Amino acid sequence: MNITSSQPERTHLRLGFVALxxxxxxxxxxxxELGARHGITIELCRQPSWAAVRDKLLSGEIDAAHALYGLVYGVQLGIGGPQADMAVLMVLNRNGQAITLSRPLADAIQNGASVKDALSSLGRKLVIAQTFPTGTHAMWLYYWLAAHGVHPLRDVQSVVIPPPRMADAMVEGGLDGFCAGEPWHAVAEARGAGGTVAYTSxxxxxxxxxxxxxxRDFAALNPNTARALVRTMLDACAWLDxxxxxxxxxxxxxxxxxxxxPRALIEPRLAAPxxxxxxxxxxxxxxxxxxxxxxxSDGLWFIAQYRRxxxxxxxxxxxxxxxxxxxTALYREAALAAGVAVPGERCAATFCDGRVWDGGDVAAYLAGFEIRA
Structure with missing residues (x-):
């Protein structure tokens, strides 16, 4: 098959996104209009929450979306809402998320207190928000807390709030902290509600x-469209370099x-956190x-955390x-047609607690954690 000359089965695509x-x-x-050279047009459809992204993907109201990695796996496994077979076409970005705590807690940590001591200083269970039960932010928050000796399921009340509501909830006093994407940490700091204490990187x-x-059925029924969309997004990602x-x-x-x-709250952390x-x-x-x-191995890591x-x-x-x-096969085809190099399948990562993940023995990896369910 000559991928470069294959016409997309669908030429107009509705893409969901959350304000991040x-x-x-x-x-x-x-x-x-980067899709034009690949035979597609794109309509952006802003969604109020990740739950809305999930629901509209499943109903077909949107064709594809900017989505949390963990949202896709939660739906696939039936633990993030109704079960449905899902597809990850490509990764859109790495890094760029953070954890913000209320001003007193952030000040204590920045003045040298341990995370565990700072969080216990209030004498009650803290309320810390993330953005979707199986999403990336829940997993970053849980991992960070556990790495600092805080059990995320017993010592903290974790609640779900859409990213654009995080700063408001901090200002209103309903939250002690949150893990989400930008620019909502910059907004929370600008409003005096909290301080960023950790970056997910x-x-x-x-x-x-x-x-x-x-x-997954969308990609299976419209493979040329899916490849055209990947190539369009690769062009967009390259432009952002x-x-x-x-x-x-x-x-x-x-x-x-x-x-x-305001642009002043977006640009600094988009250019460099x-x-x-x-x-x-x-x-x-x-x-x-x-x-x-x-x-x-990246997808497998999320499954491992759900087990943890x-x-x-x-x-x-x-x-x-x-x-x-x-x-991976569809991505490779699109990347090959675009002249984009494909990195290796395995890539070891060292986390903040010194644990190494390489996509290998999941059972052995999980057995090494002291704090888990």
């Missing part, structure tokens, strides 16, 4: 974050139709394709699930 800075590839693709350096997701381009898209993201947040904070790795969108390959926290039990071929969800 890392929706930048979708914004670039739509505003610069400190938990897992260069971790996968948002993905381009769709139902230039610092000057990130400044441009920050201006666009500030619009009422996209994030509705916290205006260049040395603790944080910058959000990455492309890096010659190193960002975008949907590794099986008692969200998934029973006899299941975890690797087979990850191989079915992550569309």
């Amino acid at each position: 800075s890392d929706a930048a590839p979708l914004a670039v693709a739509a505003l610069r 400190e938990i897992w350096p260069d971790h996968p974050e948002k993905v381009l997701a769709c139902r 230039a610092g000057a381009h990130r400044a441009q898209i920050a201006q666009a993201l500030a619009s009422a139709e996209l994030l509705d947040v 916290d205006g260049g904070n040395a603790r944080a790795l910058p959000v990455r969108f492309f890096d010659d394709g190193a960002v975008n390959y949907p590794r099986i 926290w008692g969200m998934l039990a029973g006899d299941l071929d975890d690797a087979a699930v990850a191989q079915a969800v992550n569309q």
Whole structure:
């Protein structure tokens, strides 16, 4: 099959997104009409929450979406809502998320108190928000808390709030902290509600974050369309590699139709987290394709975390699930046609607690954690 001459089965695509800075590839693709050279047009459909993204993907109201990696796996496994066979077409970005705590807690940690001591100083169970029960932010939050000796299921009340509501909830006093994407940490700091105490790149350096997701039957029935969409998003991600381009898209993201947040609160952490904070790795969108390959081992890590926290039990071929969800063959075809290098399948990562994940023995990996469900 000559992929480059294959016509998309669908030429107009509705793409869902949540108001976050890392929706930048979708914004670039739509505003610069990058799909035209691949035979598609893109309509952006802002959603109020990740639950809305899930529901509209499943109903077919949107064709694909900027989505939490963990949302896709939660739906696939039937623990993030109704079960449905899902597909990860590519990774859209790495890094770029954070954990913010209320001002007194953040000040205590920044003045040298341990995370465990600071969180216990209030004398009650803290309320800390994340964005979806099986999502990336829940998993980053749980991992970070456990690495600091805090049991995320017993010592903390974890609640789900849509990202754009996080700063408001902090200001209103309903939250002690939250884990989400930008620019909502910058907004919370600007409003005096809290301080950023950790960046997710400190938990897992260069971790996968948002993905381009769709139902698996959509990719199966429309393979040329799916490849055209991947190629369009690769073009958008490559465009974002230039610092000057990130400044441009920050201006666009500030619009009422996209994030509705002042550019001054978007651009610094989109260009470099916290205006260049040395603790944080910058959000990455492309890096010659190193960002975008949907590794099986990355999906398997999320399944391992669901087992760690008692969200998934029973006899299941975890690797087979990850191989079915992550569309590595389709991605390779699209990347080859685009002249984008495909990185290796295995990639070891060292986490903040010194644990190493390489996609190998899941049972042995889980057995090494002292804090788990």
